[in-house]
Amino acid sequence: MRVPEEVLELARTAKGVTVLTGAGMSAESGLATFRDAQTGLWAQQDPSELATPEAWEADPARVWAWYRWRMTLMTRAQPNAGHRALAEWSEAGDAHLWVVTQNVDDLHERAGSDVLAHLHGSIFALRCSRCGQDADAVGEPLTEPVERLDPPVCVHCGGLVRPGIVWFGEALPQDALERAEAATLSADLVLVIGTSGIVYPAAGLPIMAHHRGVPVVEINPEETDLSDIATATWRVPAGEALPALLTALRENTA
Ligand code: BV8
Ligand code: ZN
Numbered sequence: 001m002r003v004p005e006e007v008l009e010l011a012r013t014a015k016g017v018t019v020l021t022g023a024g025m026s027a028e029s030g031l032a033t034f035r036d037a038q039t040g041l042w043a044q045q046d047p048s049e050l051a052t053p054e055a056w057e058a059d060p061a062r063v064w065a066w067y068r069w070r071m072t073l074m075t076r077a078q079p080n081a082g083h084r085a086l087a088e089w090s091e092a093g094d095a096h097l098w099v100v101t102q103n104v105d106d107l108h109e110r111a112g113s114d115v116l117a118h119l120h121g122s123i124f125a126l127r128c129s130r131c132g133q134d135a136d137a138v139g140e141p142l143t144e145p146v147e148r149l150d151p152p153v154c155v156h157c158g159g160l161v162r163p164g165i166v167w168f169g170e171a172l173p174q175d176a177l178e179r180a181e182a183a184t185l186s187a188d189l190v191l192v193i194g195t196s197g198i199v200y201p202a203a204g205l206p207i208m209a210h211h212r213g214v215p216v217v218e219i220n221p222e223e224t225d226l227s228d229i230a231t232a233t234w235r236v237p238a239g240e241a242l243p244a245l246l247t248a249l250r251e252n253t254a
Contacts, residue, residue: 001244006232008248010215014095014189018180019086020205021101021108021238024194024220028080028239029107031073035196052168056129060160065149067163071123072141074105082193083111085242090114094249098183102195102202104165116183117176119202121165126152130159172201184209193219193238197226206230 011017023033034047045066049055056063090097090113098116099108104123108115126135133156142149152161166172184190190209197203206216206226215231218224219241227233234241 001236001240003241003245003248004232004234007217007234007245008252010189010217010232011095011245011249012252014187016096016098016183016187017089017189017191018098018100018183018187018205018209019191019193020180020184020195020202021099021103021193022195022197022202023103024196025082025101025238026077026080026103026105026107027194028082028237029077029105031077031105033194048168051165053170056162056167059148060129060162061148061150064151064160064162065146067123067165068138068142068149069145070104071138071163072143074107074123075141077105077107079107079111080239082238082240082242083107083113085246087112089242089246089249092246092250098180098187100180100183100205102199104163117173117180119166119172119176119180121163121173123163123165125164126161127164128154128157128159129162130154131157133157135161177201180205181208184214185212187214190214190216191219192216192226192230193242195220195224195226197224 027033050063050066099113100117101108101115102120104121106124128135131154135154138152154161184205190206192206207229210216210229216229218227218230218233219238221235221237
């Protein structure tokens with residue numbers, strides 16, 4: 001696959017690259033994006049309604065069942081060629097890569113990347129919804145999705161254990177957001193991969209970079225709310241673009 005000249009040039013000369021990823025980064029690992037219609041039990045459900053403290057208050061067993069099934073799917077999923085290329089690019093050491101993700105899966109880490117910030121938390125980091133203390137893992141993965149599943153109970157206070165996710169209307173982890181902002185401001189290239197750019201404050205990071213004159217490259221088969229601020233757009237899947245970019249970078253340095 002040919003790498004657009006402008007993208008290659010920006011990547012070749014960059015010393016510090018901040019990569020912001022969204023659900024599209026994990027699409028080629030078989031994980032549905034938020035935009036993809038929910039399948040099965042949640043077909044009628046808008047994910048952004050399920051991913052709220054209100055939904056949890058109203059029906060914790062329904063929300064827990066959804067997250068338990070997503071944990072199963074994310075455990076079964078494997079990092080794709082895009083995840084691996086980012087990890088190899090970082091290891092190659094020509095440029096420093098800061099990976100900032102909106103994804104709650106651990107595919108970047110399993111591909112070998114150090115993730116600077118999980119802006120929206122991690123599905124495997126469980127905590128008590130009452131006392132906030134971390135909770136242990138939750139036993140065997142589900143073999144099939146279930147409509148309702150009682151959340152585990154906190155061993156400290158008896159409260160319900162929830163996924164360590166940032167739900168809509170909840171504040172992002174301040175330290176993660178600050179690290180992401182610092183990396184965005186110290187980068188000389190921002191790569192925006194597989195995100196529709198509609199959820200804030202995450203989508204504000206590339207916009208902040210753009211206003212500081214930092215070039216922004218969007219890798220996404222489709223137009224997004226961030227396309228207007230992109231210096232260059234590359235309309236191909238991440239799992240094809242990133243390995244091609246890495247190969248071209250290596251050829252250039254050879
Ligand atoms: C907060 C965890 C305040 C849950 C998630 C400013 C303006 C407007 C609204 C707001 C604003 N500020 C805040 C808001 C409200 C809200 C928000 O942004 N609403 C949106 C919908 C308008 N934000 C919040 O509520 C945030 N909290 O503001 O708190 C506050 C402050 C102090 C004190 C108290 C409160 C919290 C937001 C986080 C919510 N949690 N995830 C879970 O996962 O279950 S967000 C979740 O949805 C994801 O993490 C992700 O961020 C988002 C989905 O977006 P994408 O990842 O982009 O995925 P999407 O499916 O949309 O698109 C996929 C893209 O990939 C597409 O473009 C597609 O073309 C592309 N693609 C597909 N295949 C590929 C591909 N690309 C490359 N390769 C491929 N193969
Ligand atoms: Zn507790």
